[in-house]
Amino acid sequence: MTSFILHQLIPSAKMSAPLFASRCLKLKYLSAFGQHCPRSMSSAVDKREYLMVERRGANDCVAVITLNRPKALNALCDPLMEELARTLDEVESDDKVAAIVITGSEKAFAAGADIKQMQDLKFTKCYSGNFLSGWDRVSRCKRPVIAAVNGYALGGGCELAMMADIIIAGENAKFGQPEINLGTIPGAGGTQRLPRAIGKSRAMQLCLTGDLIDAKQACDWGLVSSVHPPEKLLDEAVSIGEKIATKSKLIVQMCKEAINKSYDASLTEGLHLEKRLFHSTFATNDRKEGMDAFVEKRKPNFTDS
Numbered sequence: 671m672t673s674f675i676l677h678q679l680i681p682s683a684k685m686s687a688p689l690f691a692s693r694c695l696k697l698k699y700l701s702a703f704g705q706h707c708p709r710s711m712s713s714a715v716d717k718r719e720y721l722m723v724e725r726r727g728a729n730d731c732v733a734v735i736t737l738n739r740p741k742a743l744n745a746l747c748d749p750l751m752e753e754l755a756r757t758l759d760e761v762e763s764d765d766k767v768a769a770i771v772i773t774g775s776e777k778a779f780a781a782g783a784d785i786k787q788m789q790d791l792k793f794t795k796c797y798s799g800n801f802l803s804g805w806d807r808v809s810r811c812k813r814p815v816i817a818a819v820n821g822y823a824l825g826g827g828c829e830l831a832m833m834a835d836i837i838i839a840g841e842n843a844k845f846g847q848p849e850i851n852l853g854t855i856p857g858a859g860g861t862q863r864l865p866r867a868i869g870k871s872r873a874m875q876l877c878l879t880g881d882l883i884d885a886k887q888a889c890d891w892g893l894v895s896s897v898h899p900p901e902k903l904l905d906e907a908v909s910i911g912e913k914i915a916t917k918s919k920l921i922v923q924m925c926k927e928a929i930n931k932s933y934d935a936s937l938t939e940g941l942h943l944e945k946r947l948f949h950s951t952f953a954t955n956d957r958k959e960g961m962d963a964f965v966e967k968r969k970p971n972f973t974d975s
């Protein structure tokens with residue numbers, strides 16, 4: 671770590687003054703936010719009202735969005751979710767971005783929807799105002815989304831993580847749908863995505879008792895794909911994103927679409943879509959390049975076309 675910091679701070683003969691200044695700024699942000707220093711250097715952190723955005727990984731191919739409402743343990747409120755949706759629009763339109771990581775703090779990924787915002791909400795306003803519409807933006811991302819969960823992922827926080835394509839967890843993570851304790855039920859996928867992820871009996875148990883499970887249990891039950899020391903979690907998420915970035919964006923998008931279809935289609939419909947998308951890969955340059963590269967014993971050079 672010390673040598674990393676020295677290497678970043680000692681200006682080499684070739685380093686320009688602006689580059690030296692930007693490295694100092696990056697290190698200031700990294701230490702201010704207590705982030706683990708990445709293997710590959712991140713771009714400057716763009717601090718917004720409720721979240722921070724930075725580019726990480728080789729060629730800035732991974733956009734990292736960090737929920738940043740520490741006083742409320744990242745409780746999800748309308749302005750935070752609107753900011754998240756706008757940020758996703760922005761990073762998705764950047765061709766350099768191959769994967770998106772959503773994370774929170776070491777204490778909380780997100781402790782649920784903002785209870786204080788909901789406290790006095792009445793049915794009429796909830797129903798006629800279509801409360802929560804648009805909060806599902808993460809599930810509509812065309813790029814793969816990795817949720818890197820440290821700490822609490824409760825209620826809407828757990829649902830937000832489940833909207834991602836891959837969930838990885840820190841050893842300190844806690845998942846649950848405790849809405850039942852508040853006299854309500856999950857409202858953004860908890861009763862639908864959770865049983866698909868861990869099975870009906872376990873989902874019923876979590877939603878009906880409000881009990882929390884730890885990272886190991888979540889991994890054993892298939893809710894998360896792997897568990898890591900909390901301080902290494904973000905690096906791990908970025909490295910998954912970097913690996914995805916070596917593939918064709920076009921084919922990754924097709925693969926993601928096919929897997930997501932398995933959530934809401936019959937087996938027959940899903941298999942049909944898979945076959946059609948598989949056929950479609952043969953209309954792309956990247957399918958030809960991938961197979962040519964294998965036969966010629968070289969790495970493929972995908973052009974996302």
Ligand SMILES: CCCCCCC/C=C/C(=O)SCCNC(=O)CCNC(=O)[C@H](O)C(C)(C)COP(=O)(O)OP(=O)(O)OC[C@H]1O[C@@H](n2cnc3c(N)ncnc32)[C@H](O)[C@@H]1OP(=O)(O)O
Nearest residue numbers: 741742743745781782783784785805824825826830857858
């Ligand atoms: C992506 C789509 C989402 C759609 C959502 C759909 C519907 C979802 C509904 C819900 O999510 S309901 C909420 C479910 N979550 C909970 O019930 C958890 C509530 N929080 C807690 O139980 C505890 O805070 C904790 C997570 C166990 C941590 O306890 P700890 O003692 O360590 O901290 P606290 O002092 O309780 O909290 C610190 C601070 O944060 C505020 N806060 C925590 N959670 C929320 C929340 N969900 N909403 C609003 N505010 C929250 C808490 O009030 C404290 O602030 P102050 O009161 O001290 O100002």
